Amino acid sequence: MSEQAVEGSALGARVEAPFGRRACEVTRNLESGGYRIFSALDPSGPEPAPGQFYMLAAESGWGFEDGRPYLARAFSFADCEPEAGGLRLDFLVEAVGPGTRRLAASEAGTRLWVTGPLGRPFSPPGTLTEGASGAILVGGGIGIAPLAIWRRRLSGAGIPARVLLGFRDREHSGGLELFDCSEIRLASEDGHTGHRGYVTDLLSVMLEGDDATGAAVYACGPPAMLEAVRTLCASAGVACELAMEAPMACGFGACFGCAVPMADGTYMRLCVDGPVVRGEEIETALIPGSGH
Amino acid sequence: MADKAPAMADGNGARPKADGMPVEFCGLELRHPIINGSGTFDAIAARRVFGESLWREFPFSAFVSKTITLESRIGNPPPRLWETPSGLINSIGLPNKGLDGFLADDLPQLSELPVPLIVSVMGTSQEEFARLVEAVGAREEVAAIELNVSCPNVKSGLIVGESPEEAGSLLSRLRSLTGVTLIVKLTPNVPDPAPIALAAEQGGADAVSLINTLRAAAIAPATGGPWLGAERGGLSGPAIRAIAIEQIRSVSAAVSIPIIGMGGVSSGRDALDLLSAGAKLVAVGTESFRDPAAGSRIATELIA
Numbered sequence: 001m002s003e004q005a006v007e008g009s010a011l012g013a014r015v016e017a018p019f020g021r022r023a024c025e026v027t028r029n030l031e032s033g034g035y036r037i038f039s040a041l042d043p044s045g046p047e048p049a050p051g052q053f054y055m056l057a058a059e060s061g062w063g064f065e066d067g068r069p070y071l072a073r074a075f076s077f078a079d080c081e082p083e084a085g086g087l088r089l090d091f092l093v094e095a096v097g098p099g100t101r102r103l104a105a106s107e108a109g110t111r112l113w114v115t116g117p118l119g120r121p122f123s124p125p126g127t128l129t130e131g132a133s134g135a136i137l138v139g140g141g142i143g144i145a146p147l148a149i150w151r152r153r154l155s156g157a158g159i160p161a162r163v164l165l166g167f168r169d170r171e172h173s174g175g176l177e178l179f180d181c182s183e184i185r186l187a188s189e190d191g192h193t194g195h196r197g198y199v200t201d202l203l204s205v206m207l208e209g210d211d212a213t214g215a216a217v218y219a220c221g222p223p224a225m226l227e228a229v230r231t232l233c234a235s236a237g238v239a240c241e242l243a244m245e246a247p248m249a250c251g252f253g254a255c256f257g258c259a260v261p262m263a264d265g266t267y268m269r270l271c272v273d274g275p276v277v278r279g280e281e282i283e284t285a286l287i288p289g290s291g292h
Numbered sequence: 293m294a295d296k297a298p299a300m301a302d303g304n305g306a307r308p309k310a311d312g313m314p315v316e317f318c319g320l321e322l323r324h325p326i327i328n329g330s331g332t333f334d335a336i337a338a339r340r341v342f343g344e345s346l347w348r349e350f351p352f353s354a355f356v357s358k359t360i361t362l363e364s365r366i367g368n369p370p371p372r373l374w375e376t377p378s379g380l381i382n383s384i385g386l387p388n389k390g391l392d393g394f395l396a397d398d399l400p401q402l403s404e405l406p407v408p409l410i411v412s413v414m415g416t417s418q419e420e421f422a423r424l425v426e427a428v429g430a431r432e433e434v435a436a437i438e439l440n441v442s443c444p445n446v447k448s449g450l451i452v453g454e455s456p457e458e459a460g461s462l463l464s465r466l467r468s469l470t471g472v473t474l475i476v477k478l479t480p481n482v483p484d485p486a487p488i489a490l491a492a493e494q495g496g497a498d499a500v501s502l503i504n505t506l507r508a509a510a511i512a513p514a515t516g517g518p519w520l521g522a523e524r525g526g527l528s529g530p531a532i533r534a535i536a537i538e539q540i541r542s543v544s545a546a547v548s549i550p551i552i553g554m555g556g557v558s559s560g561r562d563a564l565d566l567l568s569a570g571a572k573l574v575a576v577g578t579e580s581f582r583d584p585a586a587g588s589r590i591a592t593e594l595i596a
Contacts, residue, residue, distance in 0.1 A: 016341065016342060016343035016345075017341055017342055018342070018345055019342040019345040019346050019348075019349050019584060019585055020349070020583065020584050020585030020588075021582075021583050021584065021585070057582065063378065066377050067376070067377025067378040067379075067531075068375055068376075068377055069375065070375055070376070070377070070378055070379060070380065070529060070582075071375055071380065071581060071582060072581075072582055113582075113583070115583075115584060118341060246370065247370075247371055247372070247373045247374075248373075249373055249375075249380055249382075249578075249581040250580070250581035250582075250584070252337065252338050252341040252342070252584055253334045253336075253337025253338060253340070253341060254332060254333045254334050254337070254338065254580060254581060254584075255332070255373070255382065255384070255581050256331070256334075256358075256367065256372070256382075256384045256387055257372045257373035257382060257384065258370075258372075258373075259367060259368075259369075259370045259372055259387075260370075261369075261370075265366070266366045267366055267367055267370075267387065269337070272337050272340060272341060287370055288369070288370050288371050288521060289370050289371025289372075289373075289519070289521075
């Protein structure tokens, strides 16, 4: 782990969660393109590390669609800031199923059940590749969320980060205001903004040049994007970390549901051994059942 | 086990400790009647996530390990989960380090638990069960053994937990080997588990636990084929609670050994229902996925 200190904690160090779930008040819920950014005020939890996640469920109305959602849903946090009454946690959500629909509809003043922070966070570039001093962040769709806080923390530690973000189309995009930097390179499959095509096209160009020298790549997005990033980085000999997603019931290693095939033929539990994994640790980012 | 009493030092009043309903179970003095179902809480992984707060606020009055087998297993291919109305289908496939790995790596950590340890074992033959029970039962850290009999006997082809003859024969064999408390985990995938419970009792079982998950499947939206990597799994959660109540009532009428009841318990009221149906202890499983401290909450609600 890095010795660099950021606000009193080592950059990249896993933060332990208080035991159990706690009620947190929703303080805002804003439209952002096709997504929502909602904030919850955590009265007692610690400051999480970028890449860690929380299990979230609405306190009321959970189970409103034919007995679903039943389980809590995993969300990486996009930002956090101390405020009066606790720590403000920001999440990016796209309403795609019963759980995300219910969370996207959470109004200010209602409460969420929150467990976390959970999982393994991003590691600083120098711990992935000796001498690496910069970062390339590659985000796709709703997966841009953990990269926003990671860019802030890297910036705070004096580590330069270039940001590449891609979206499917105008309806499936948003959350750019979570990034407080102006230099973002964008791609969209429908061409409504930036490069027409995939965000991995931008990464490919960057890796082919000497732009990636001394850098590590961090990616979060749909499985096909993550697999493309993993393959590109392996070919270019550049270290990468992927923030992944898998169907998950508990988030703390209890259910063994979030199995991800590893390069050695066994499975890891993504909730405790991830969600951030190194590219070479896994067999594939195309996990059956994720991203459906 | 008195030397393993939790050190509740910090006086944190936020989560009342359920100390008001002690219960005796097969010679164990437990703080309250709420334990975990096997395979629904990994104390070692949870300690990595929650740190020492888990030990201070341990939610169960006894801890049941995930099932161990003689050889290590990596588990089933994903997807392993499917959410249902008020429930969950899982198809995990008993990943574990095997007997040797368990004894070397996991048991030393589990021996630090603040509550008695019950180890769940599964064999595919009476010989495998015998080796597991002898090795695990010889360890003083182990307060009891739960026998997972929801798998086929490779010799007879019969699922031990679905056949009174198989269950009775297995228990007689194991009873002759060990004096450790033996709990038989019954499957609900039979018309009536009472004859199997009775056969287990007559074979020498000290207790039975029920219900295990109900066999279930889900259809993949995109293909119309099976969703789960192993095609079928087991249903848990509130969706199965009414079935648990009936099966506990049936077994309770048939046997005199104590019953650990489980199946969709999410609240103190649910736990009370299972106790009323005839259970002496109640195990919490899927609800812990939603609320890691559900065991303490349910125990507290039960006493209130």
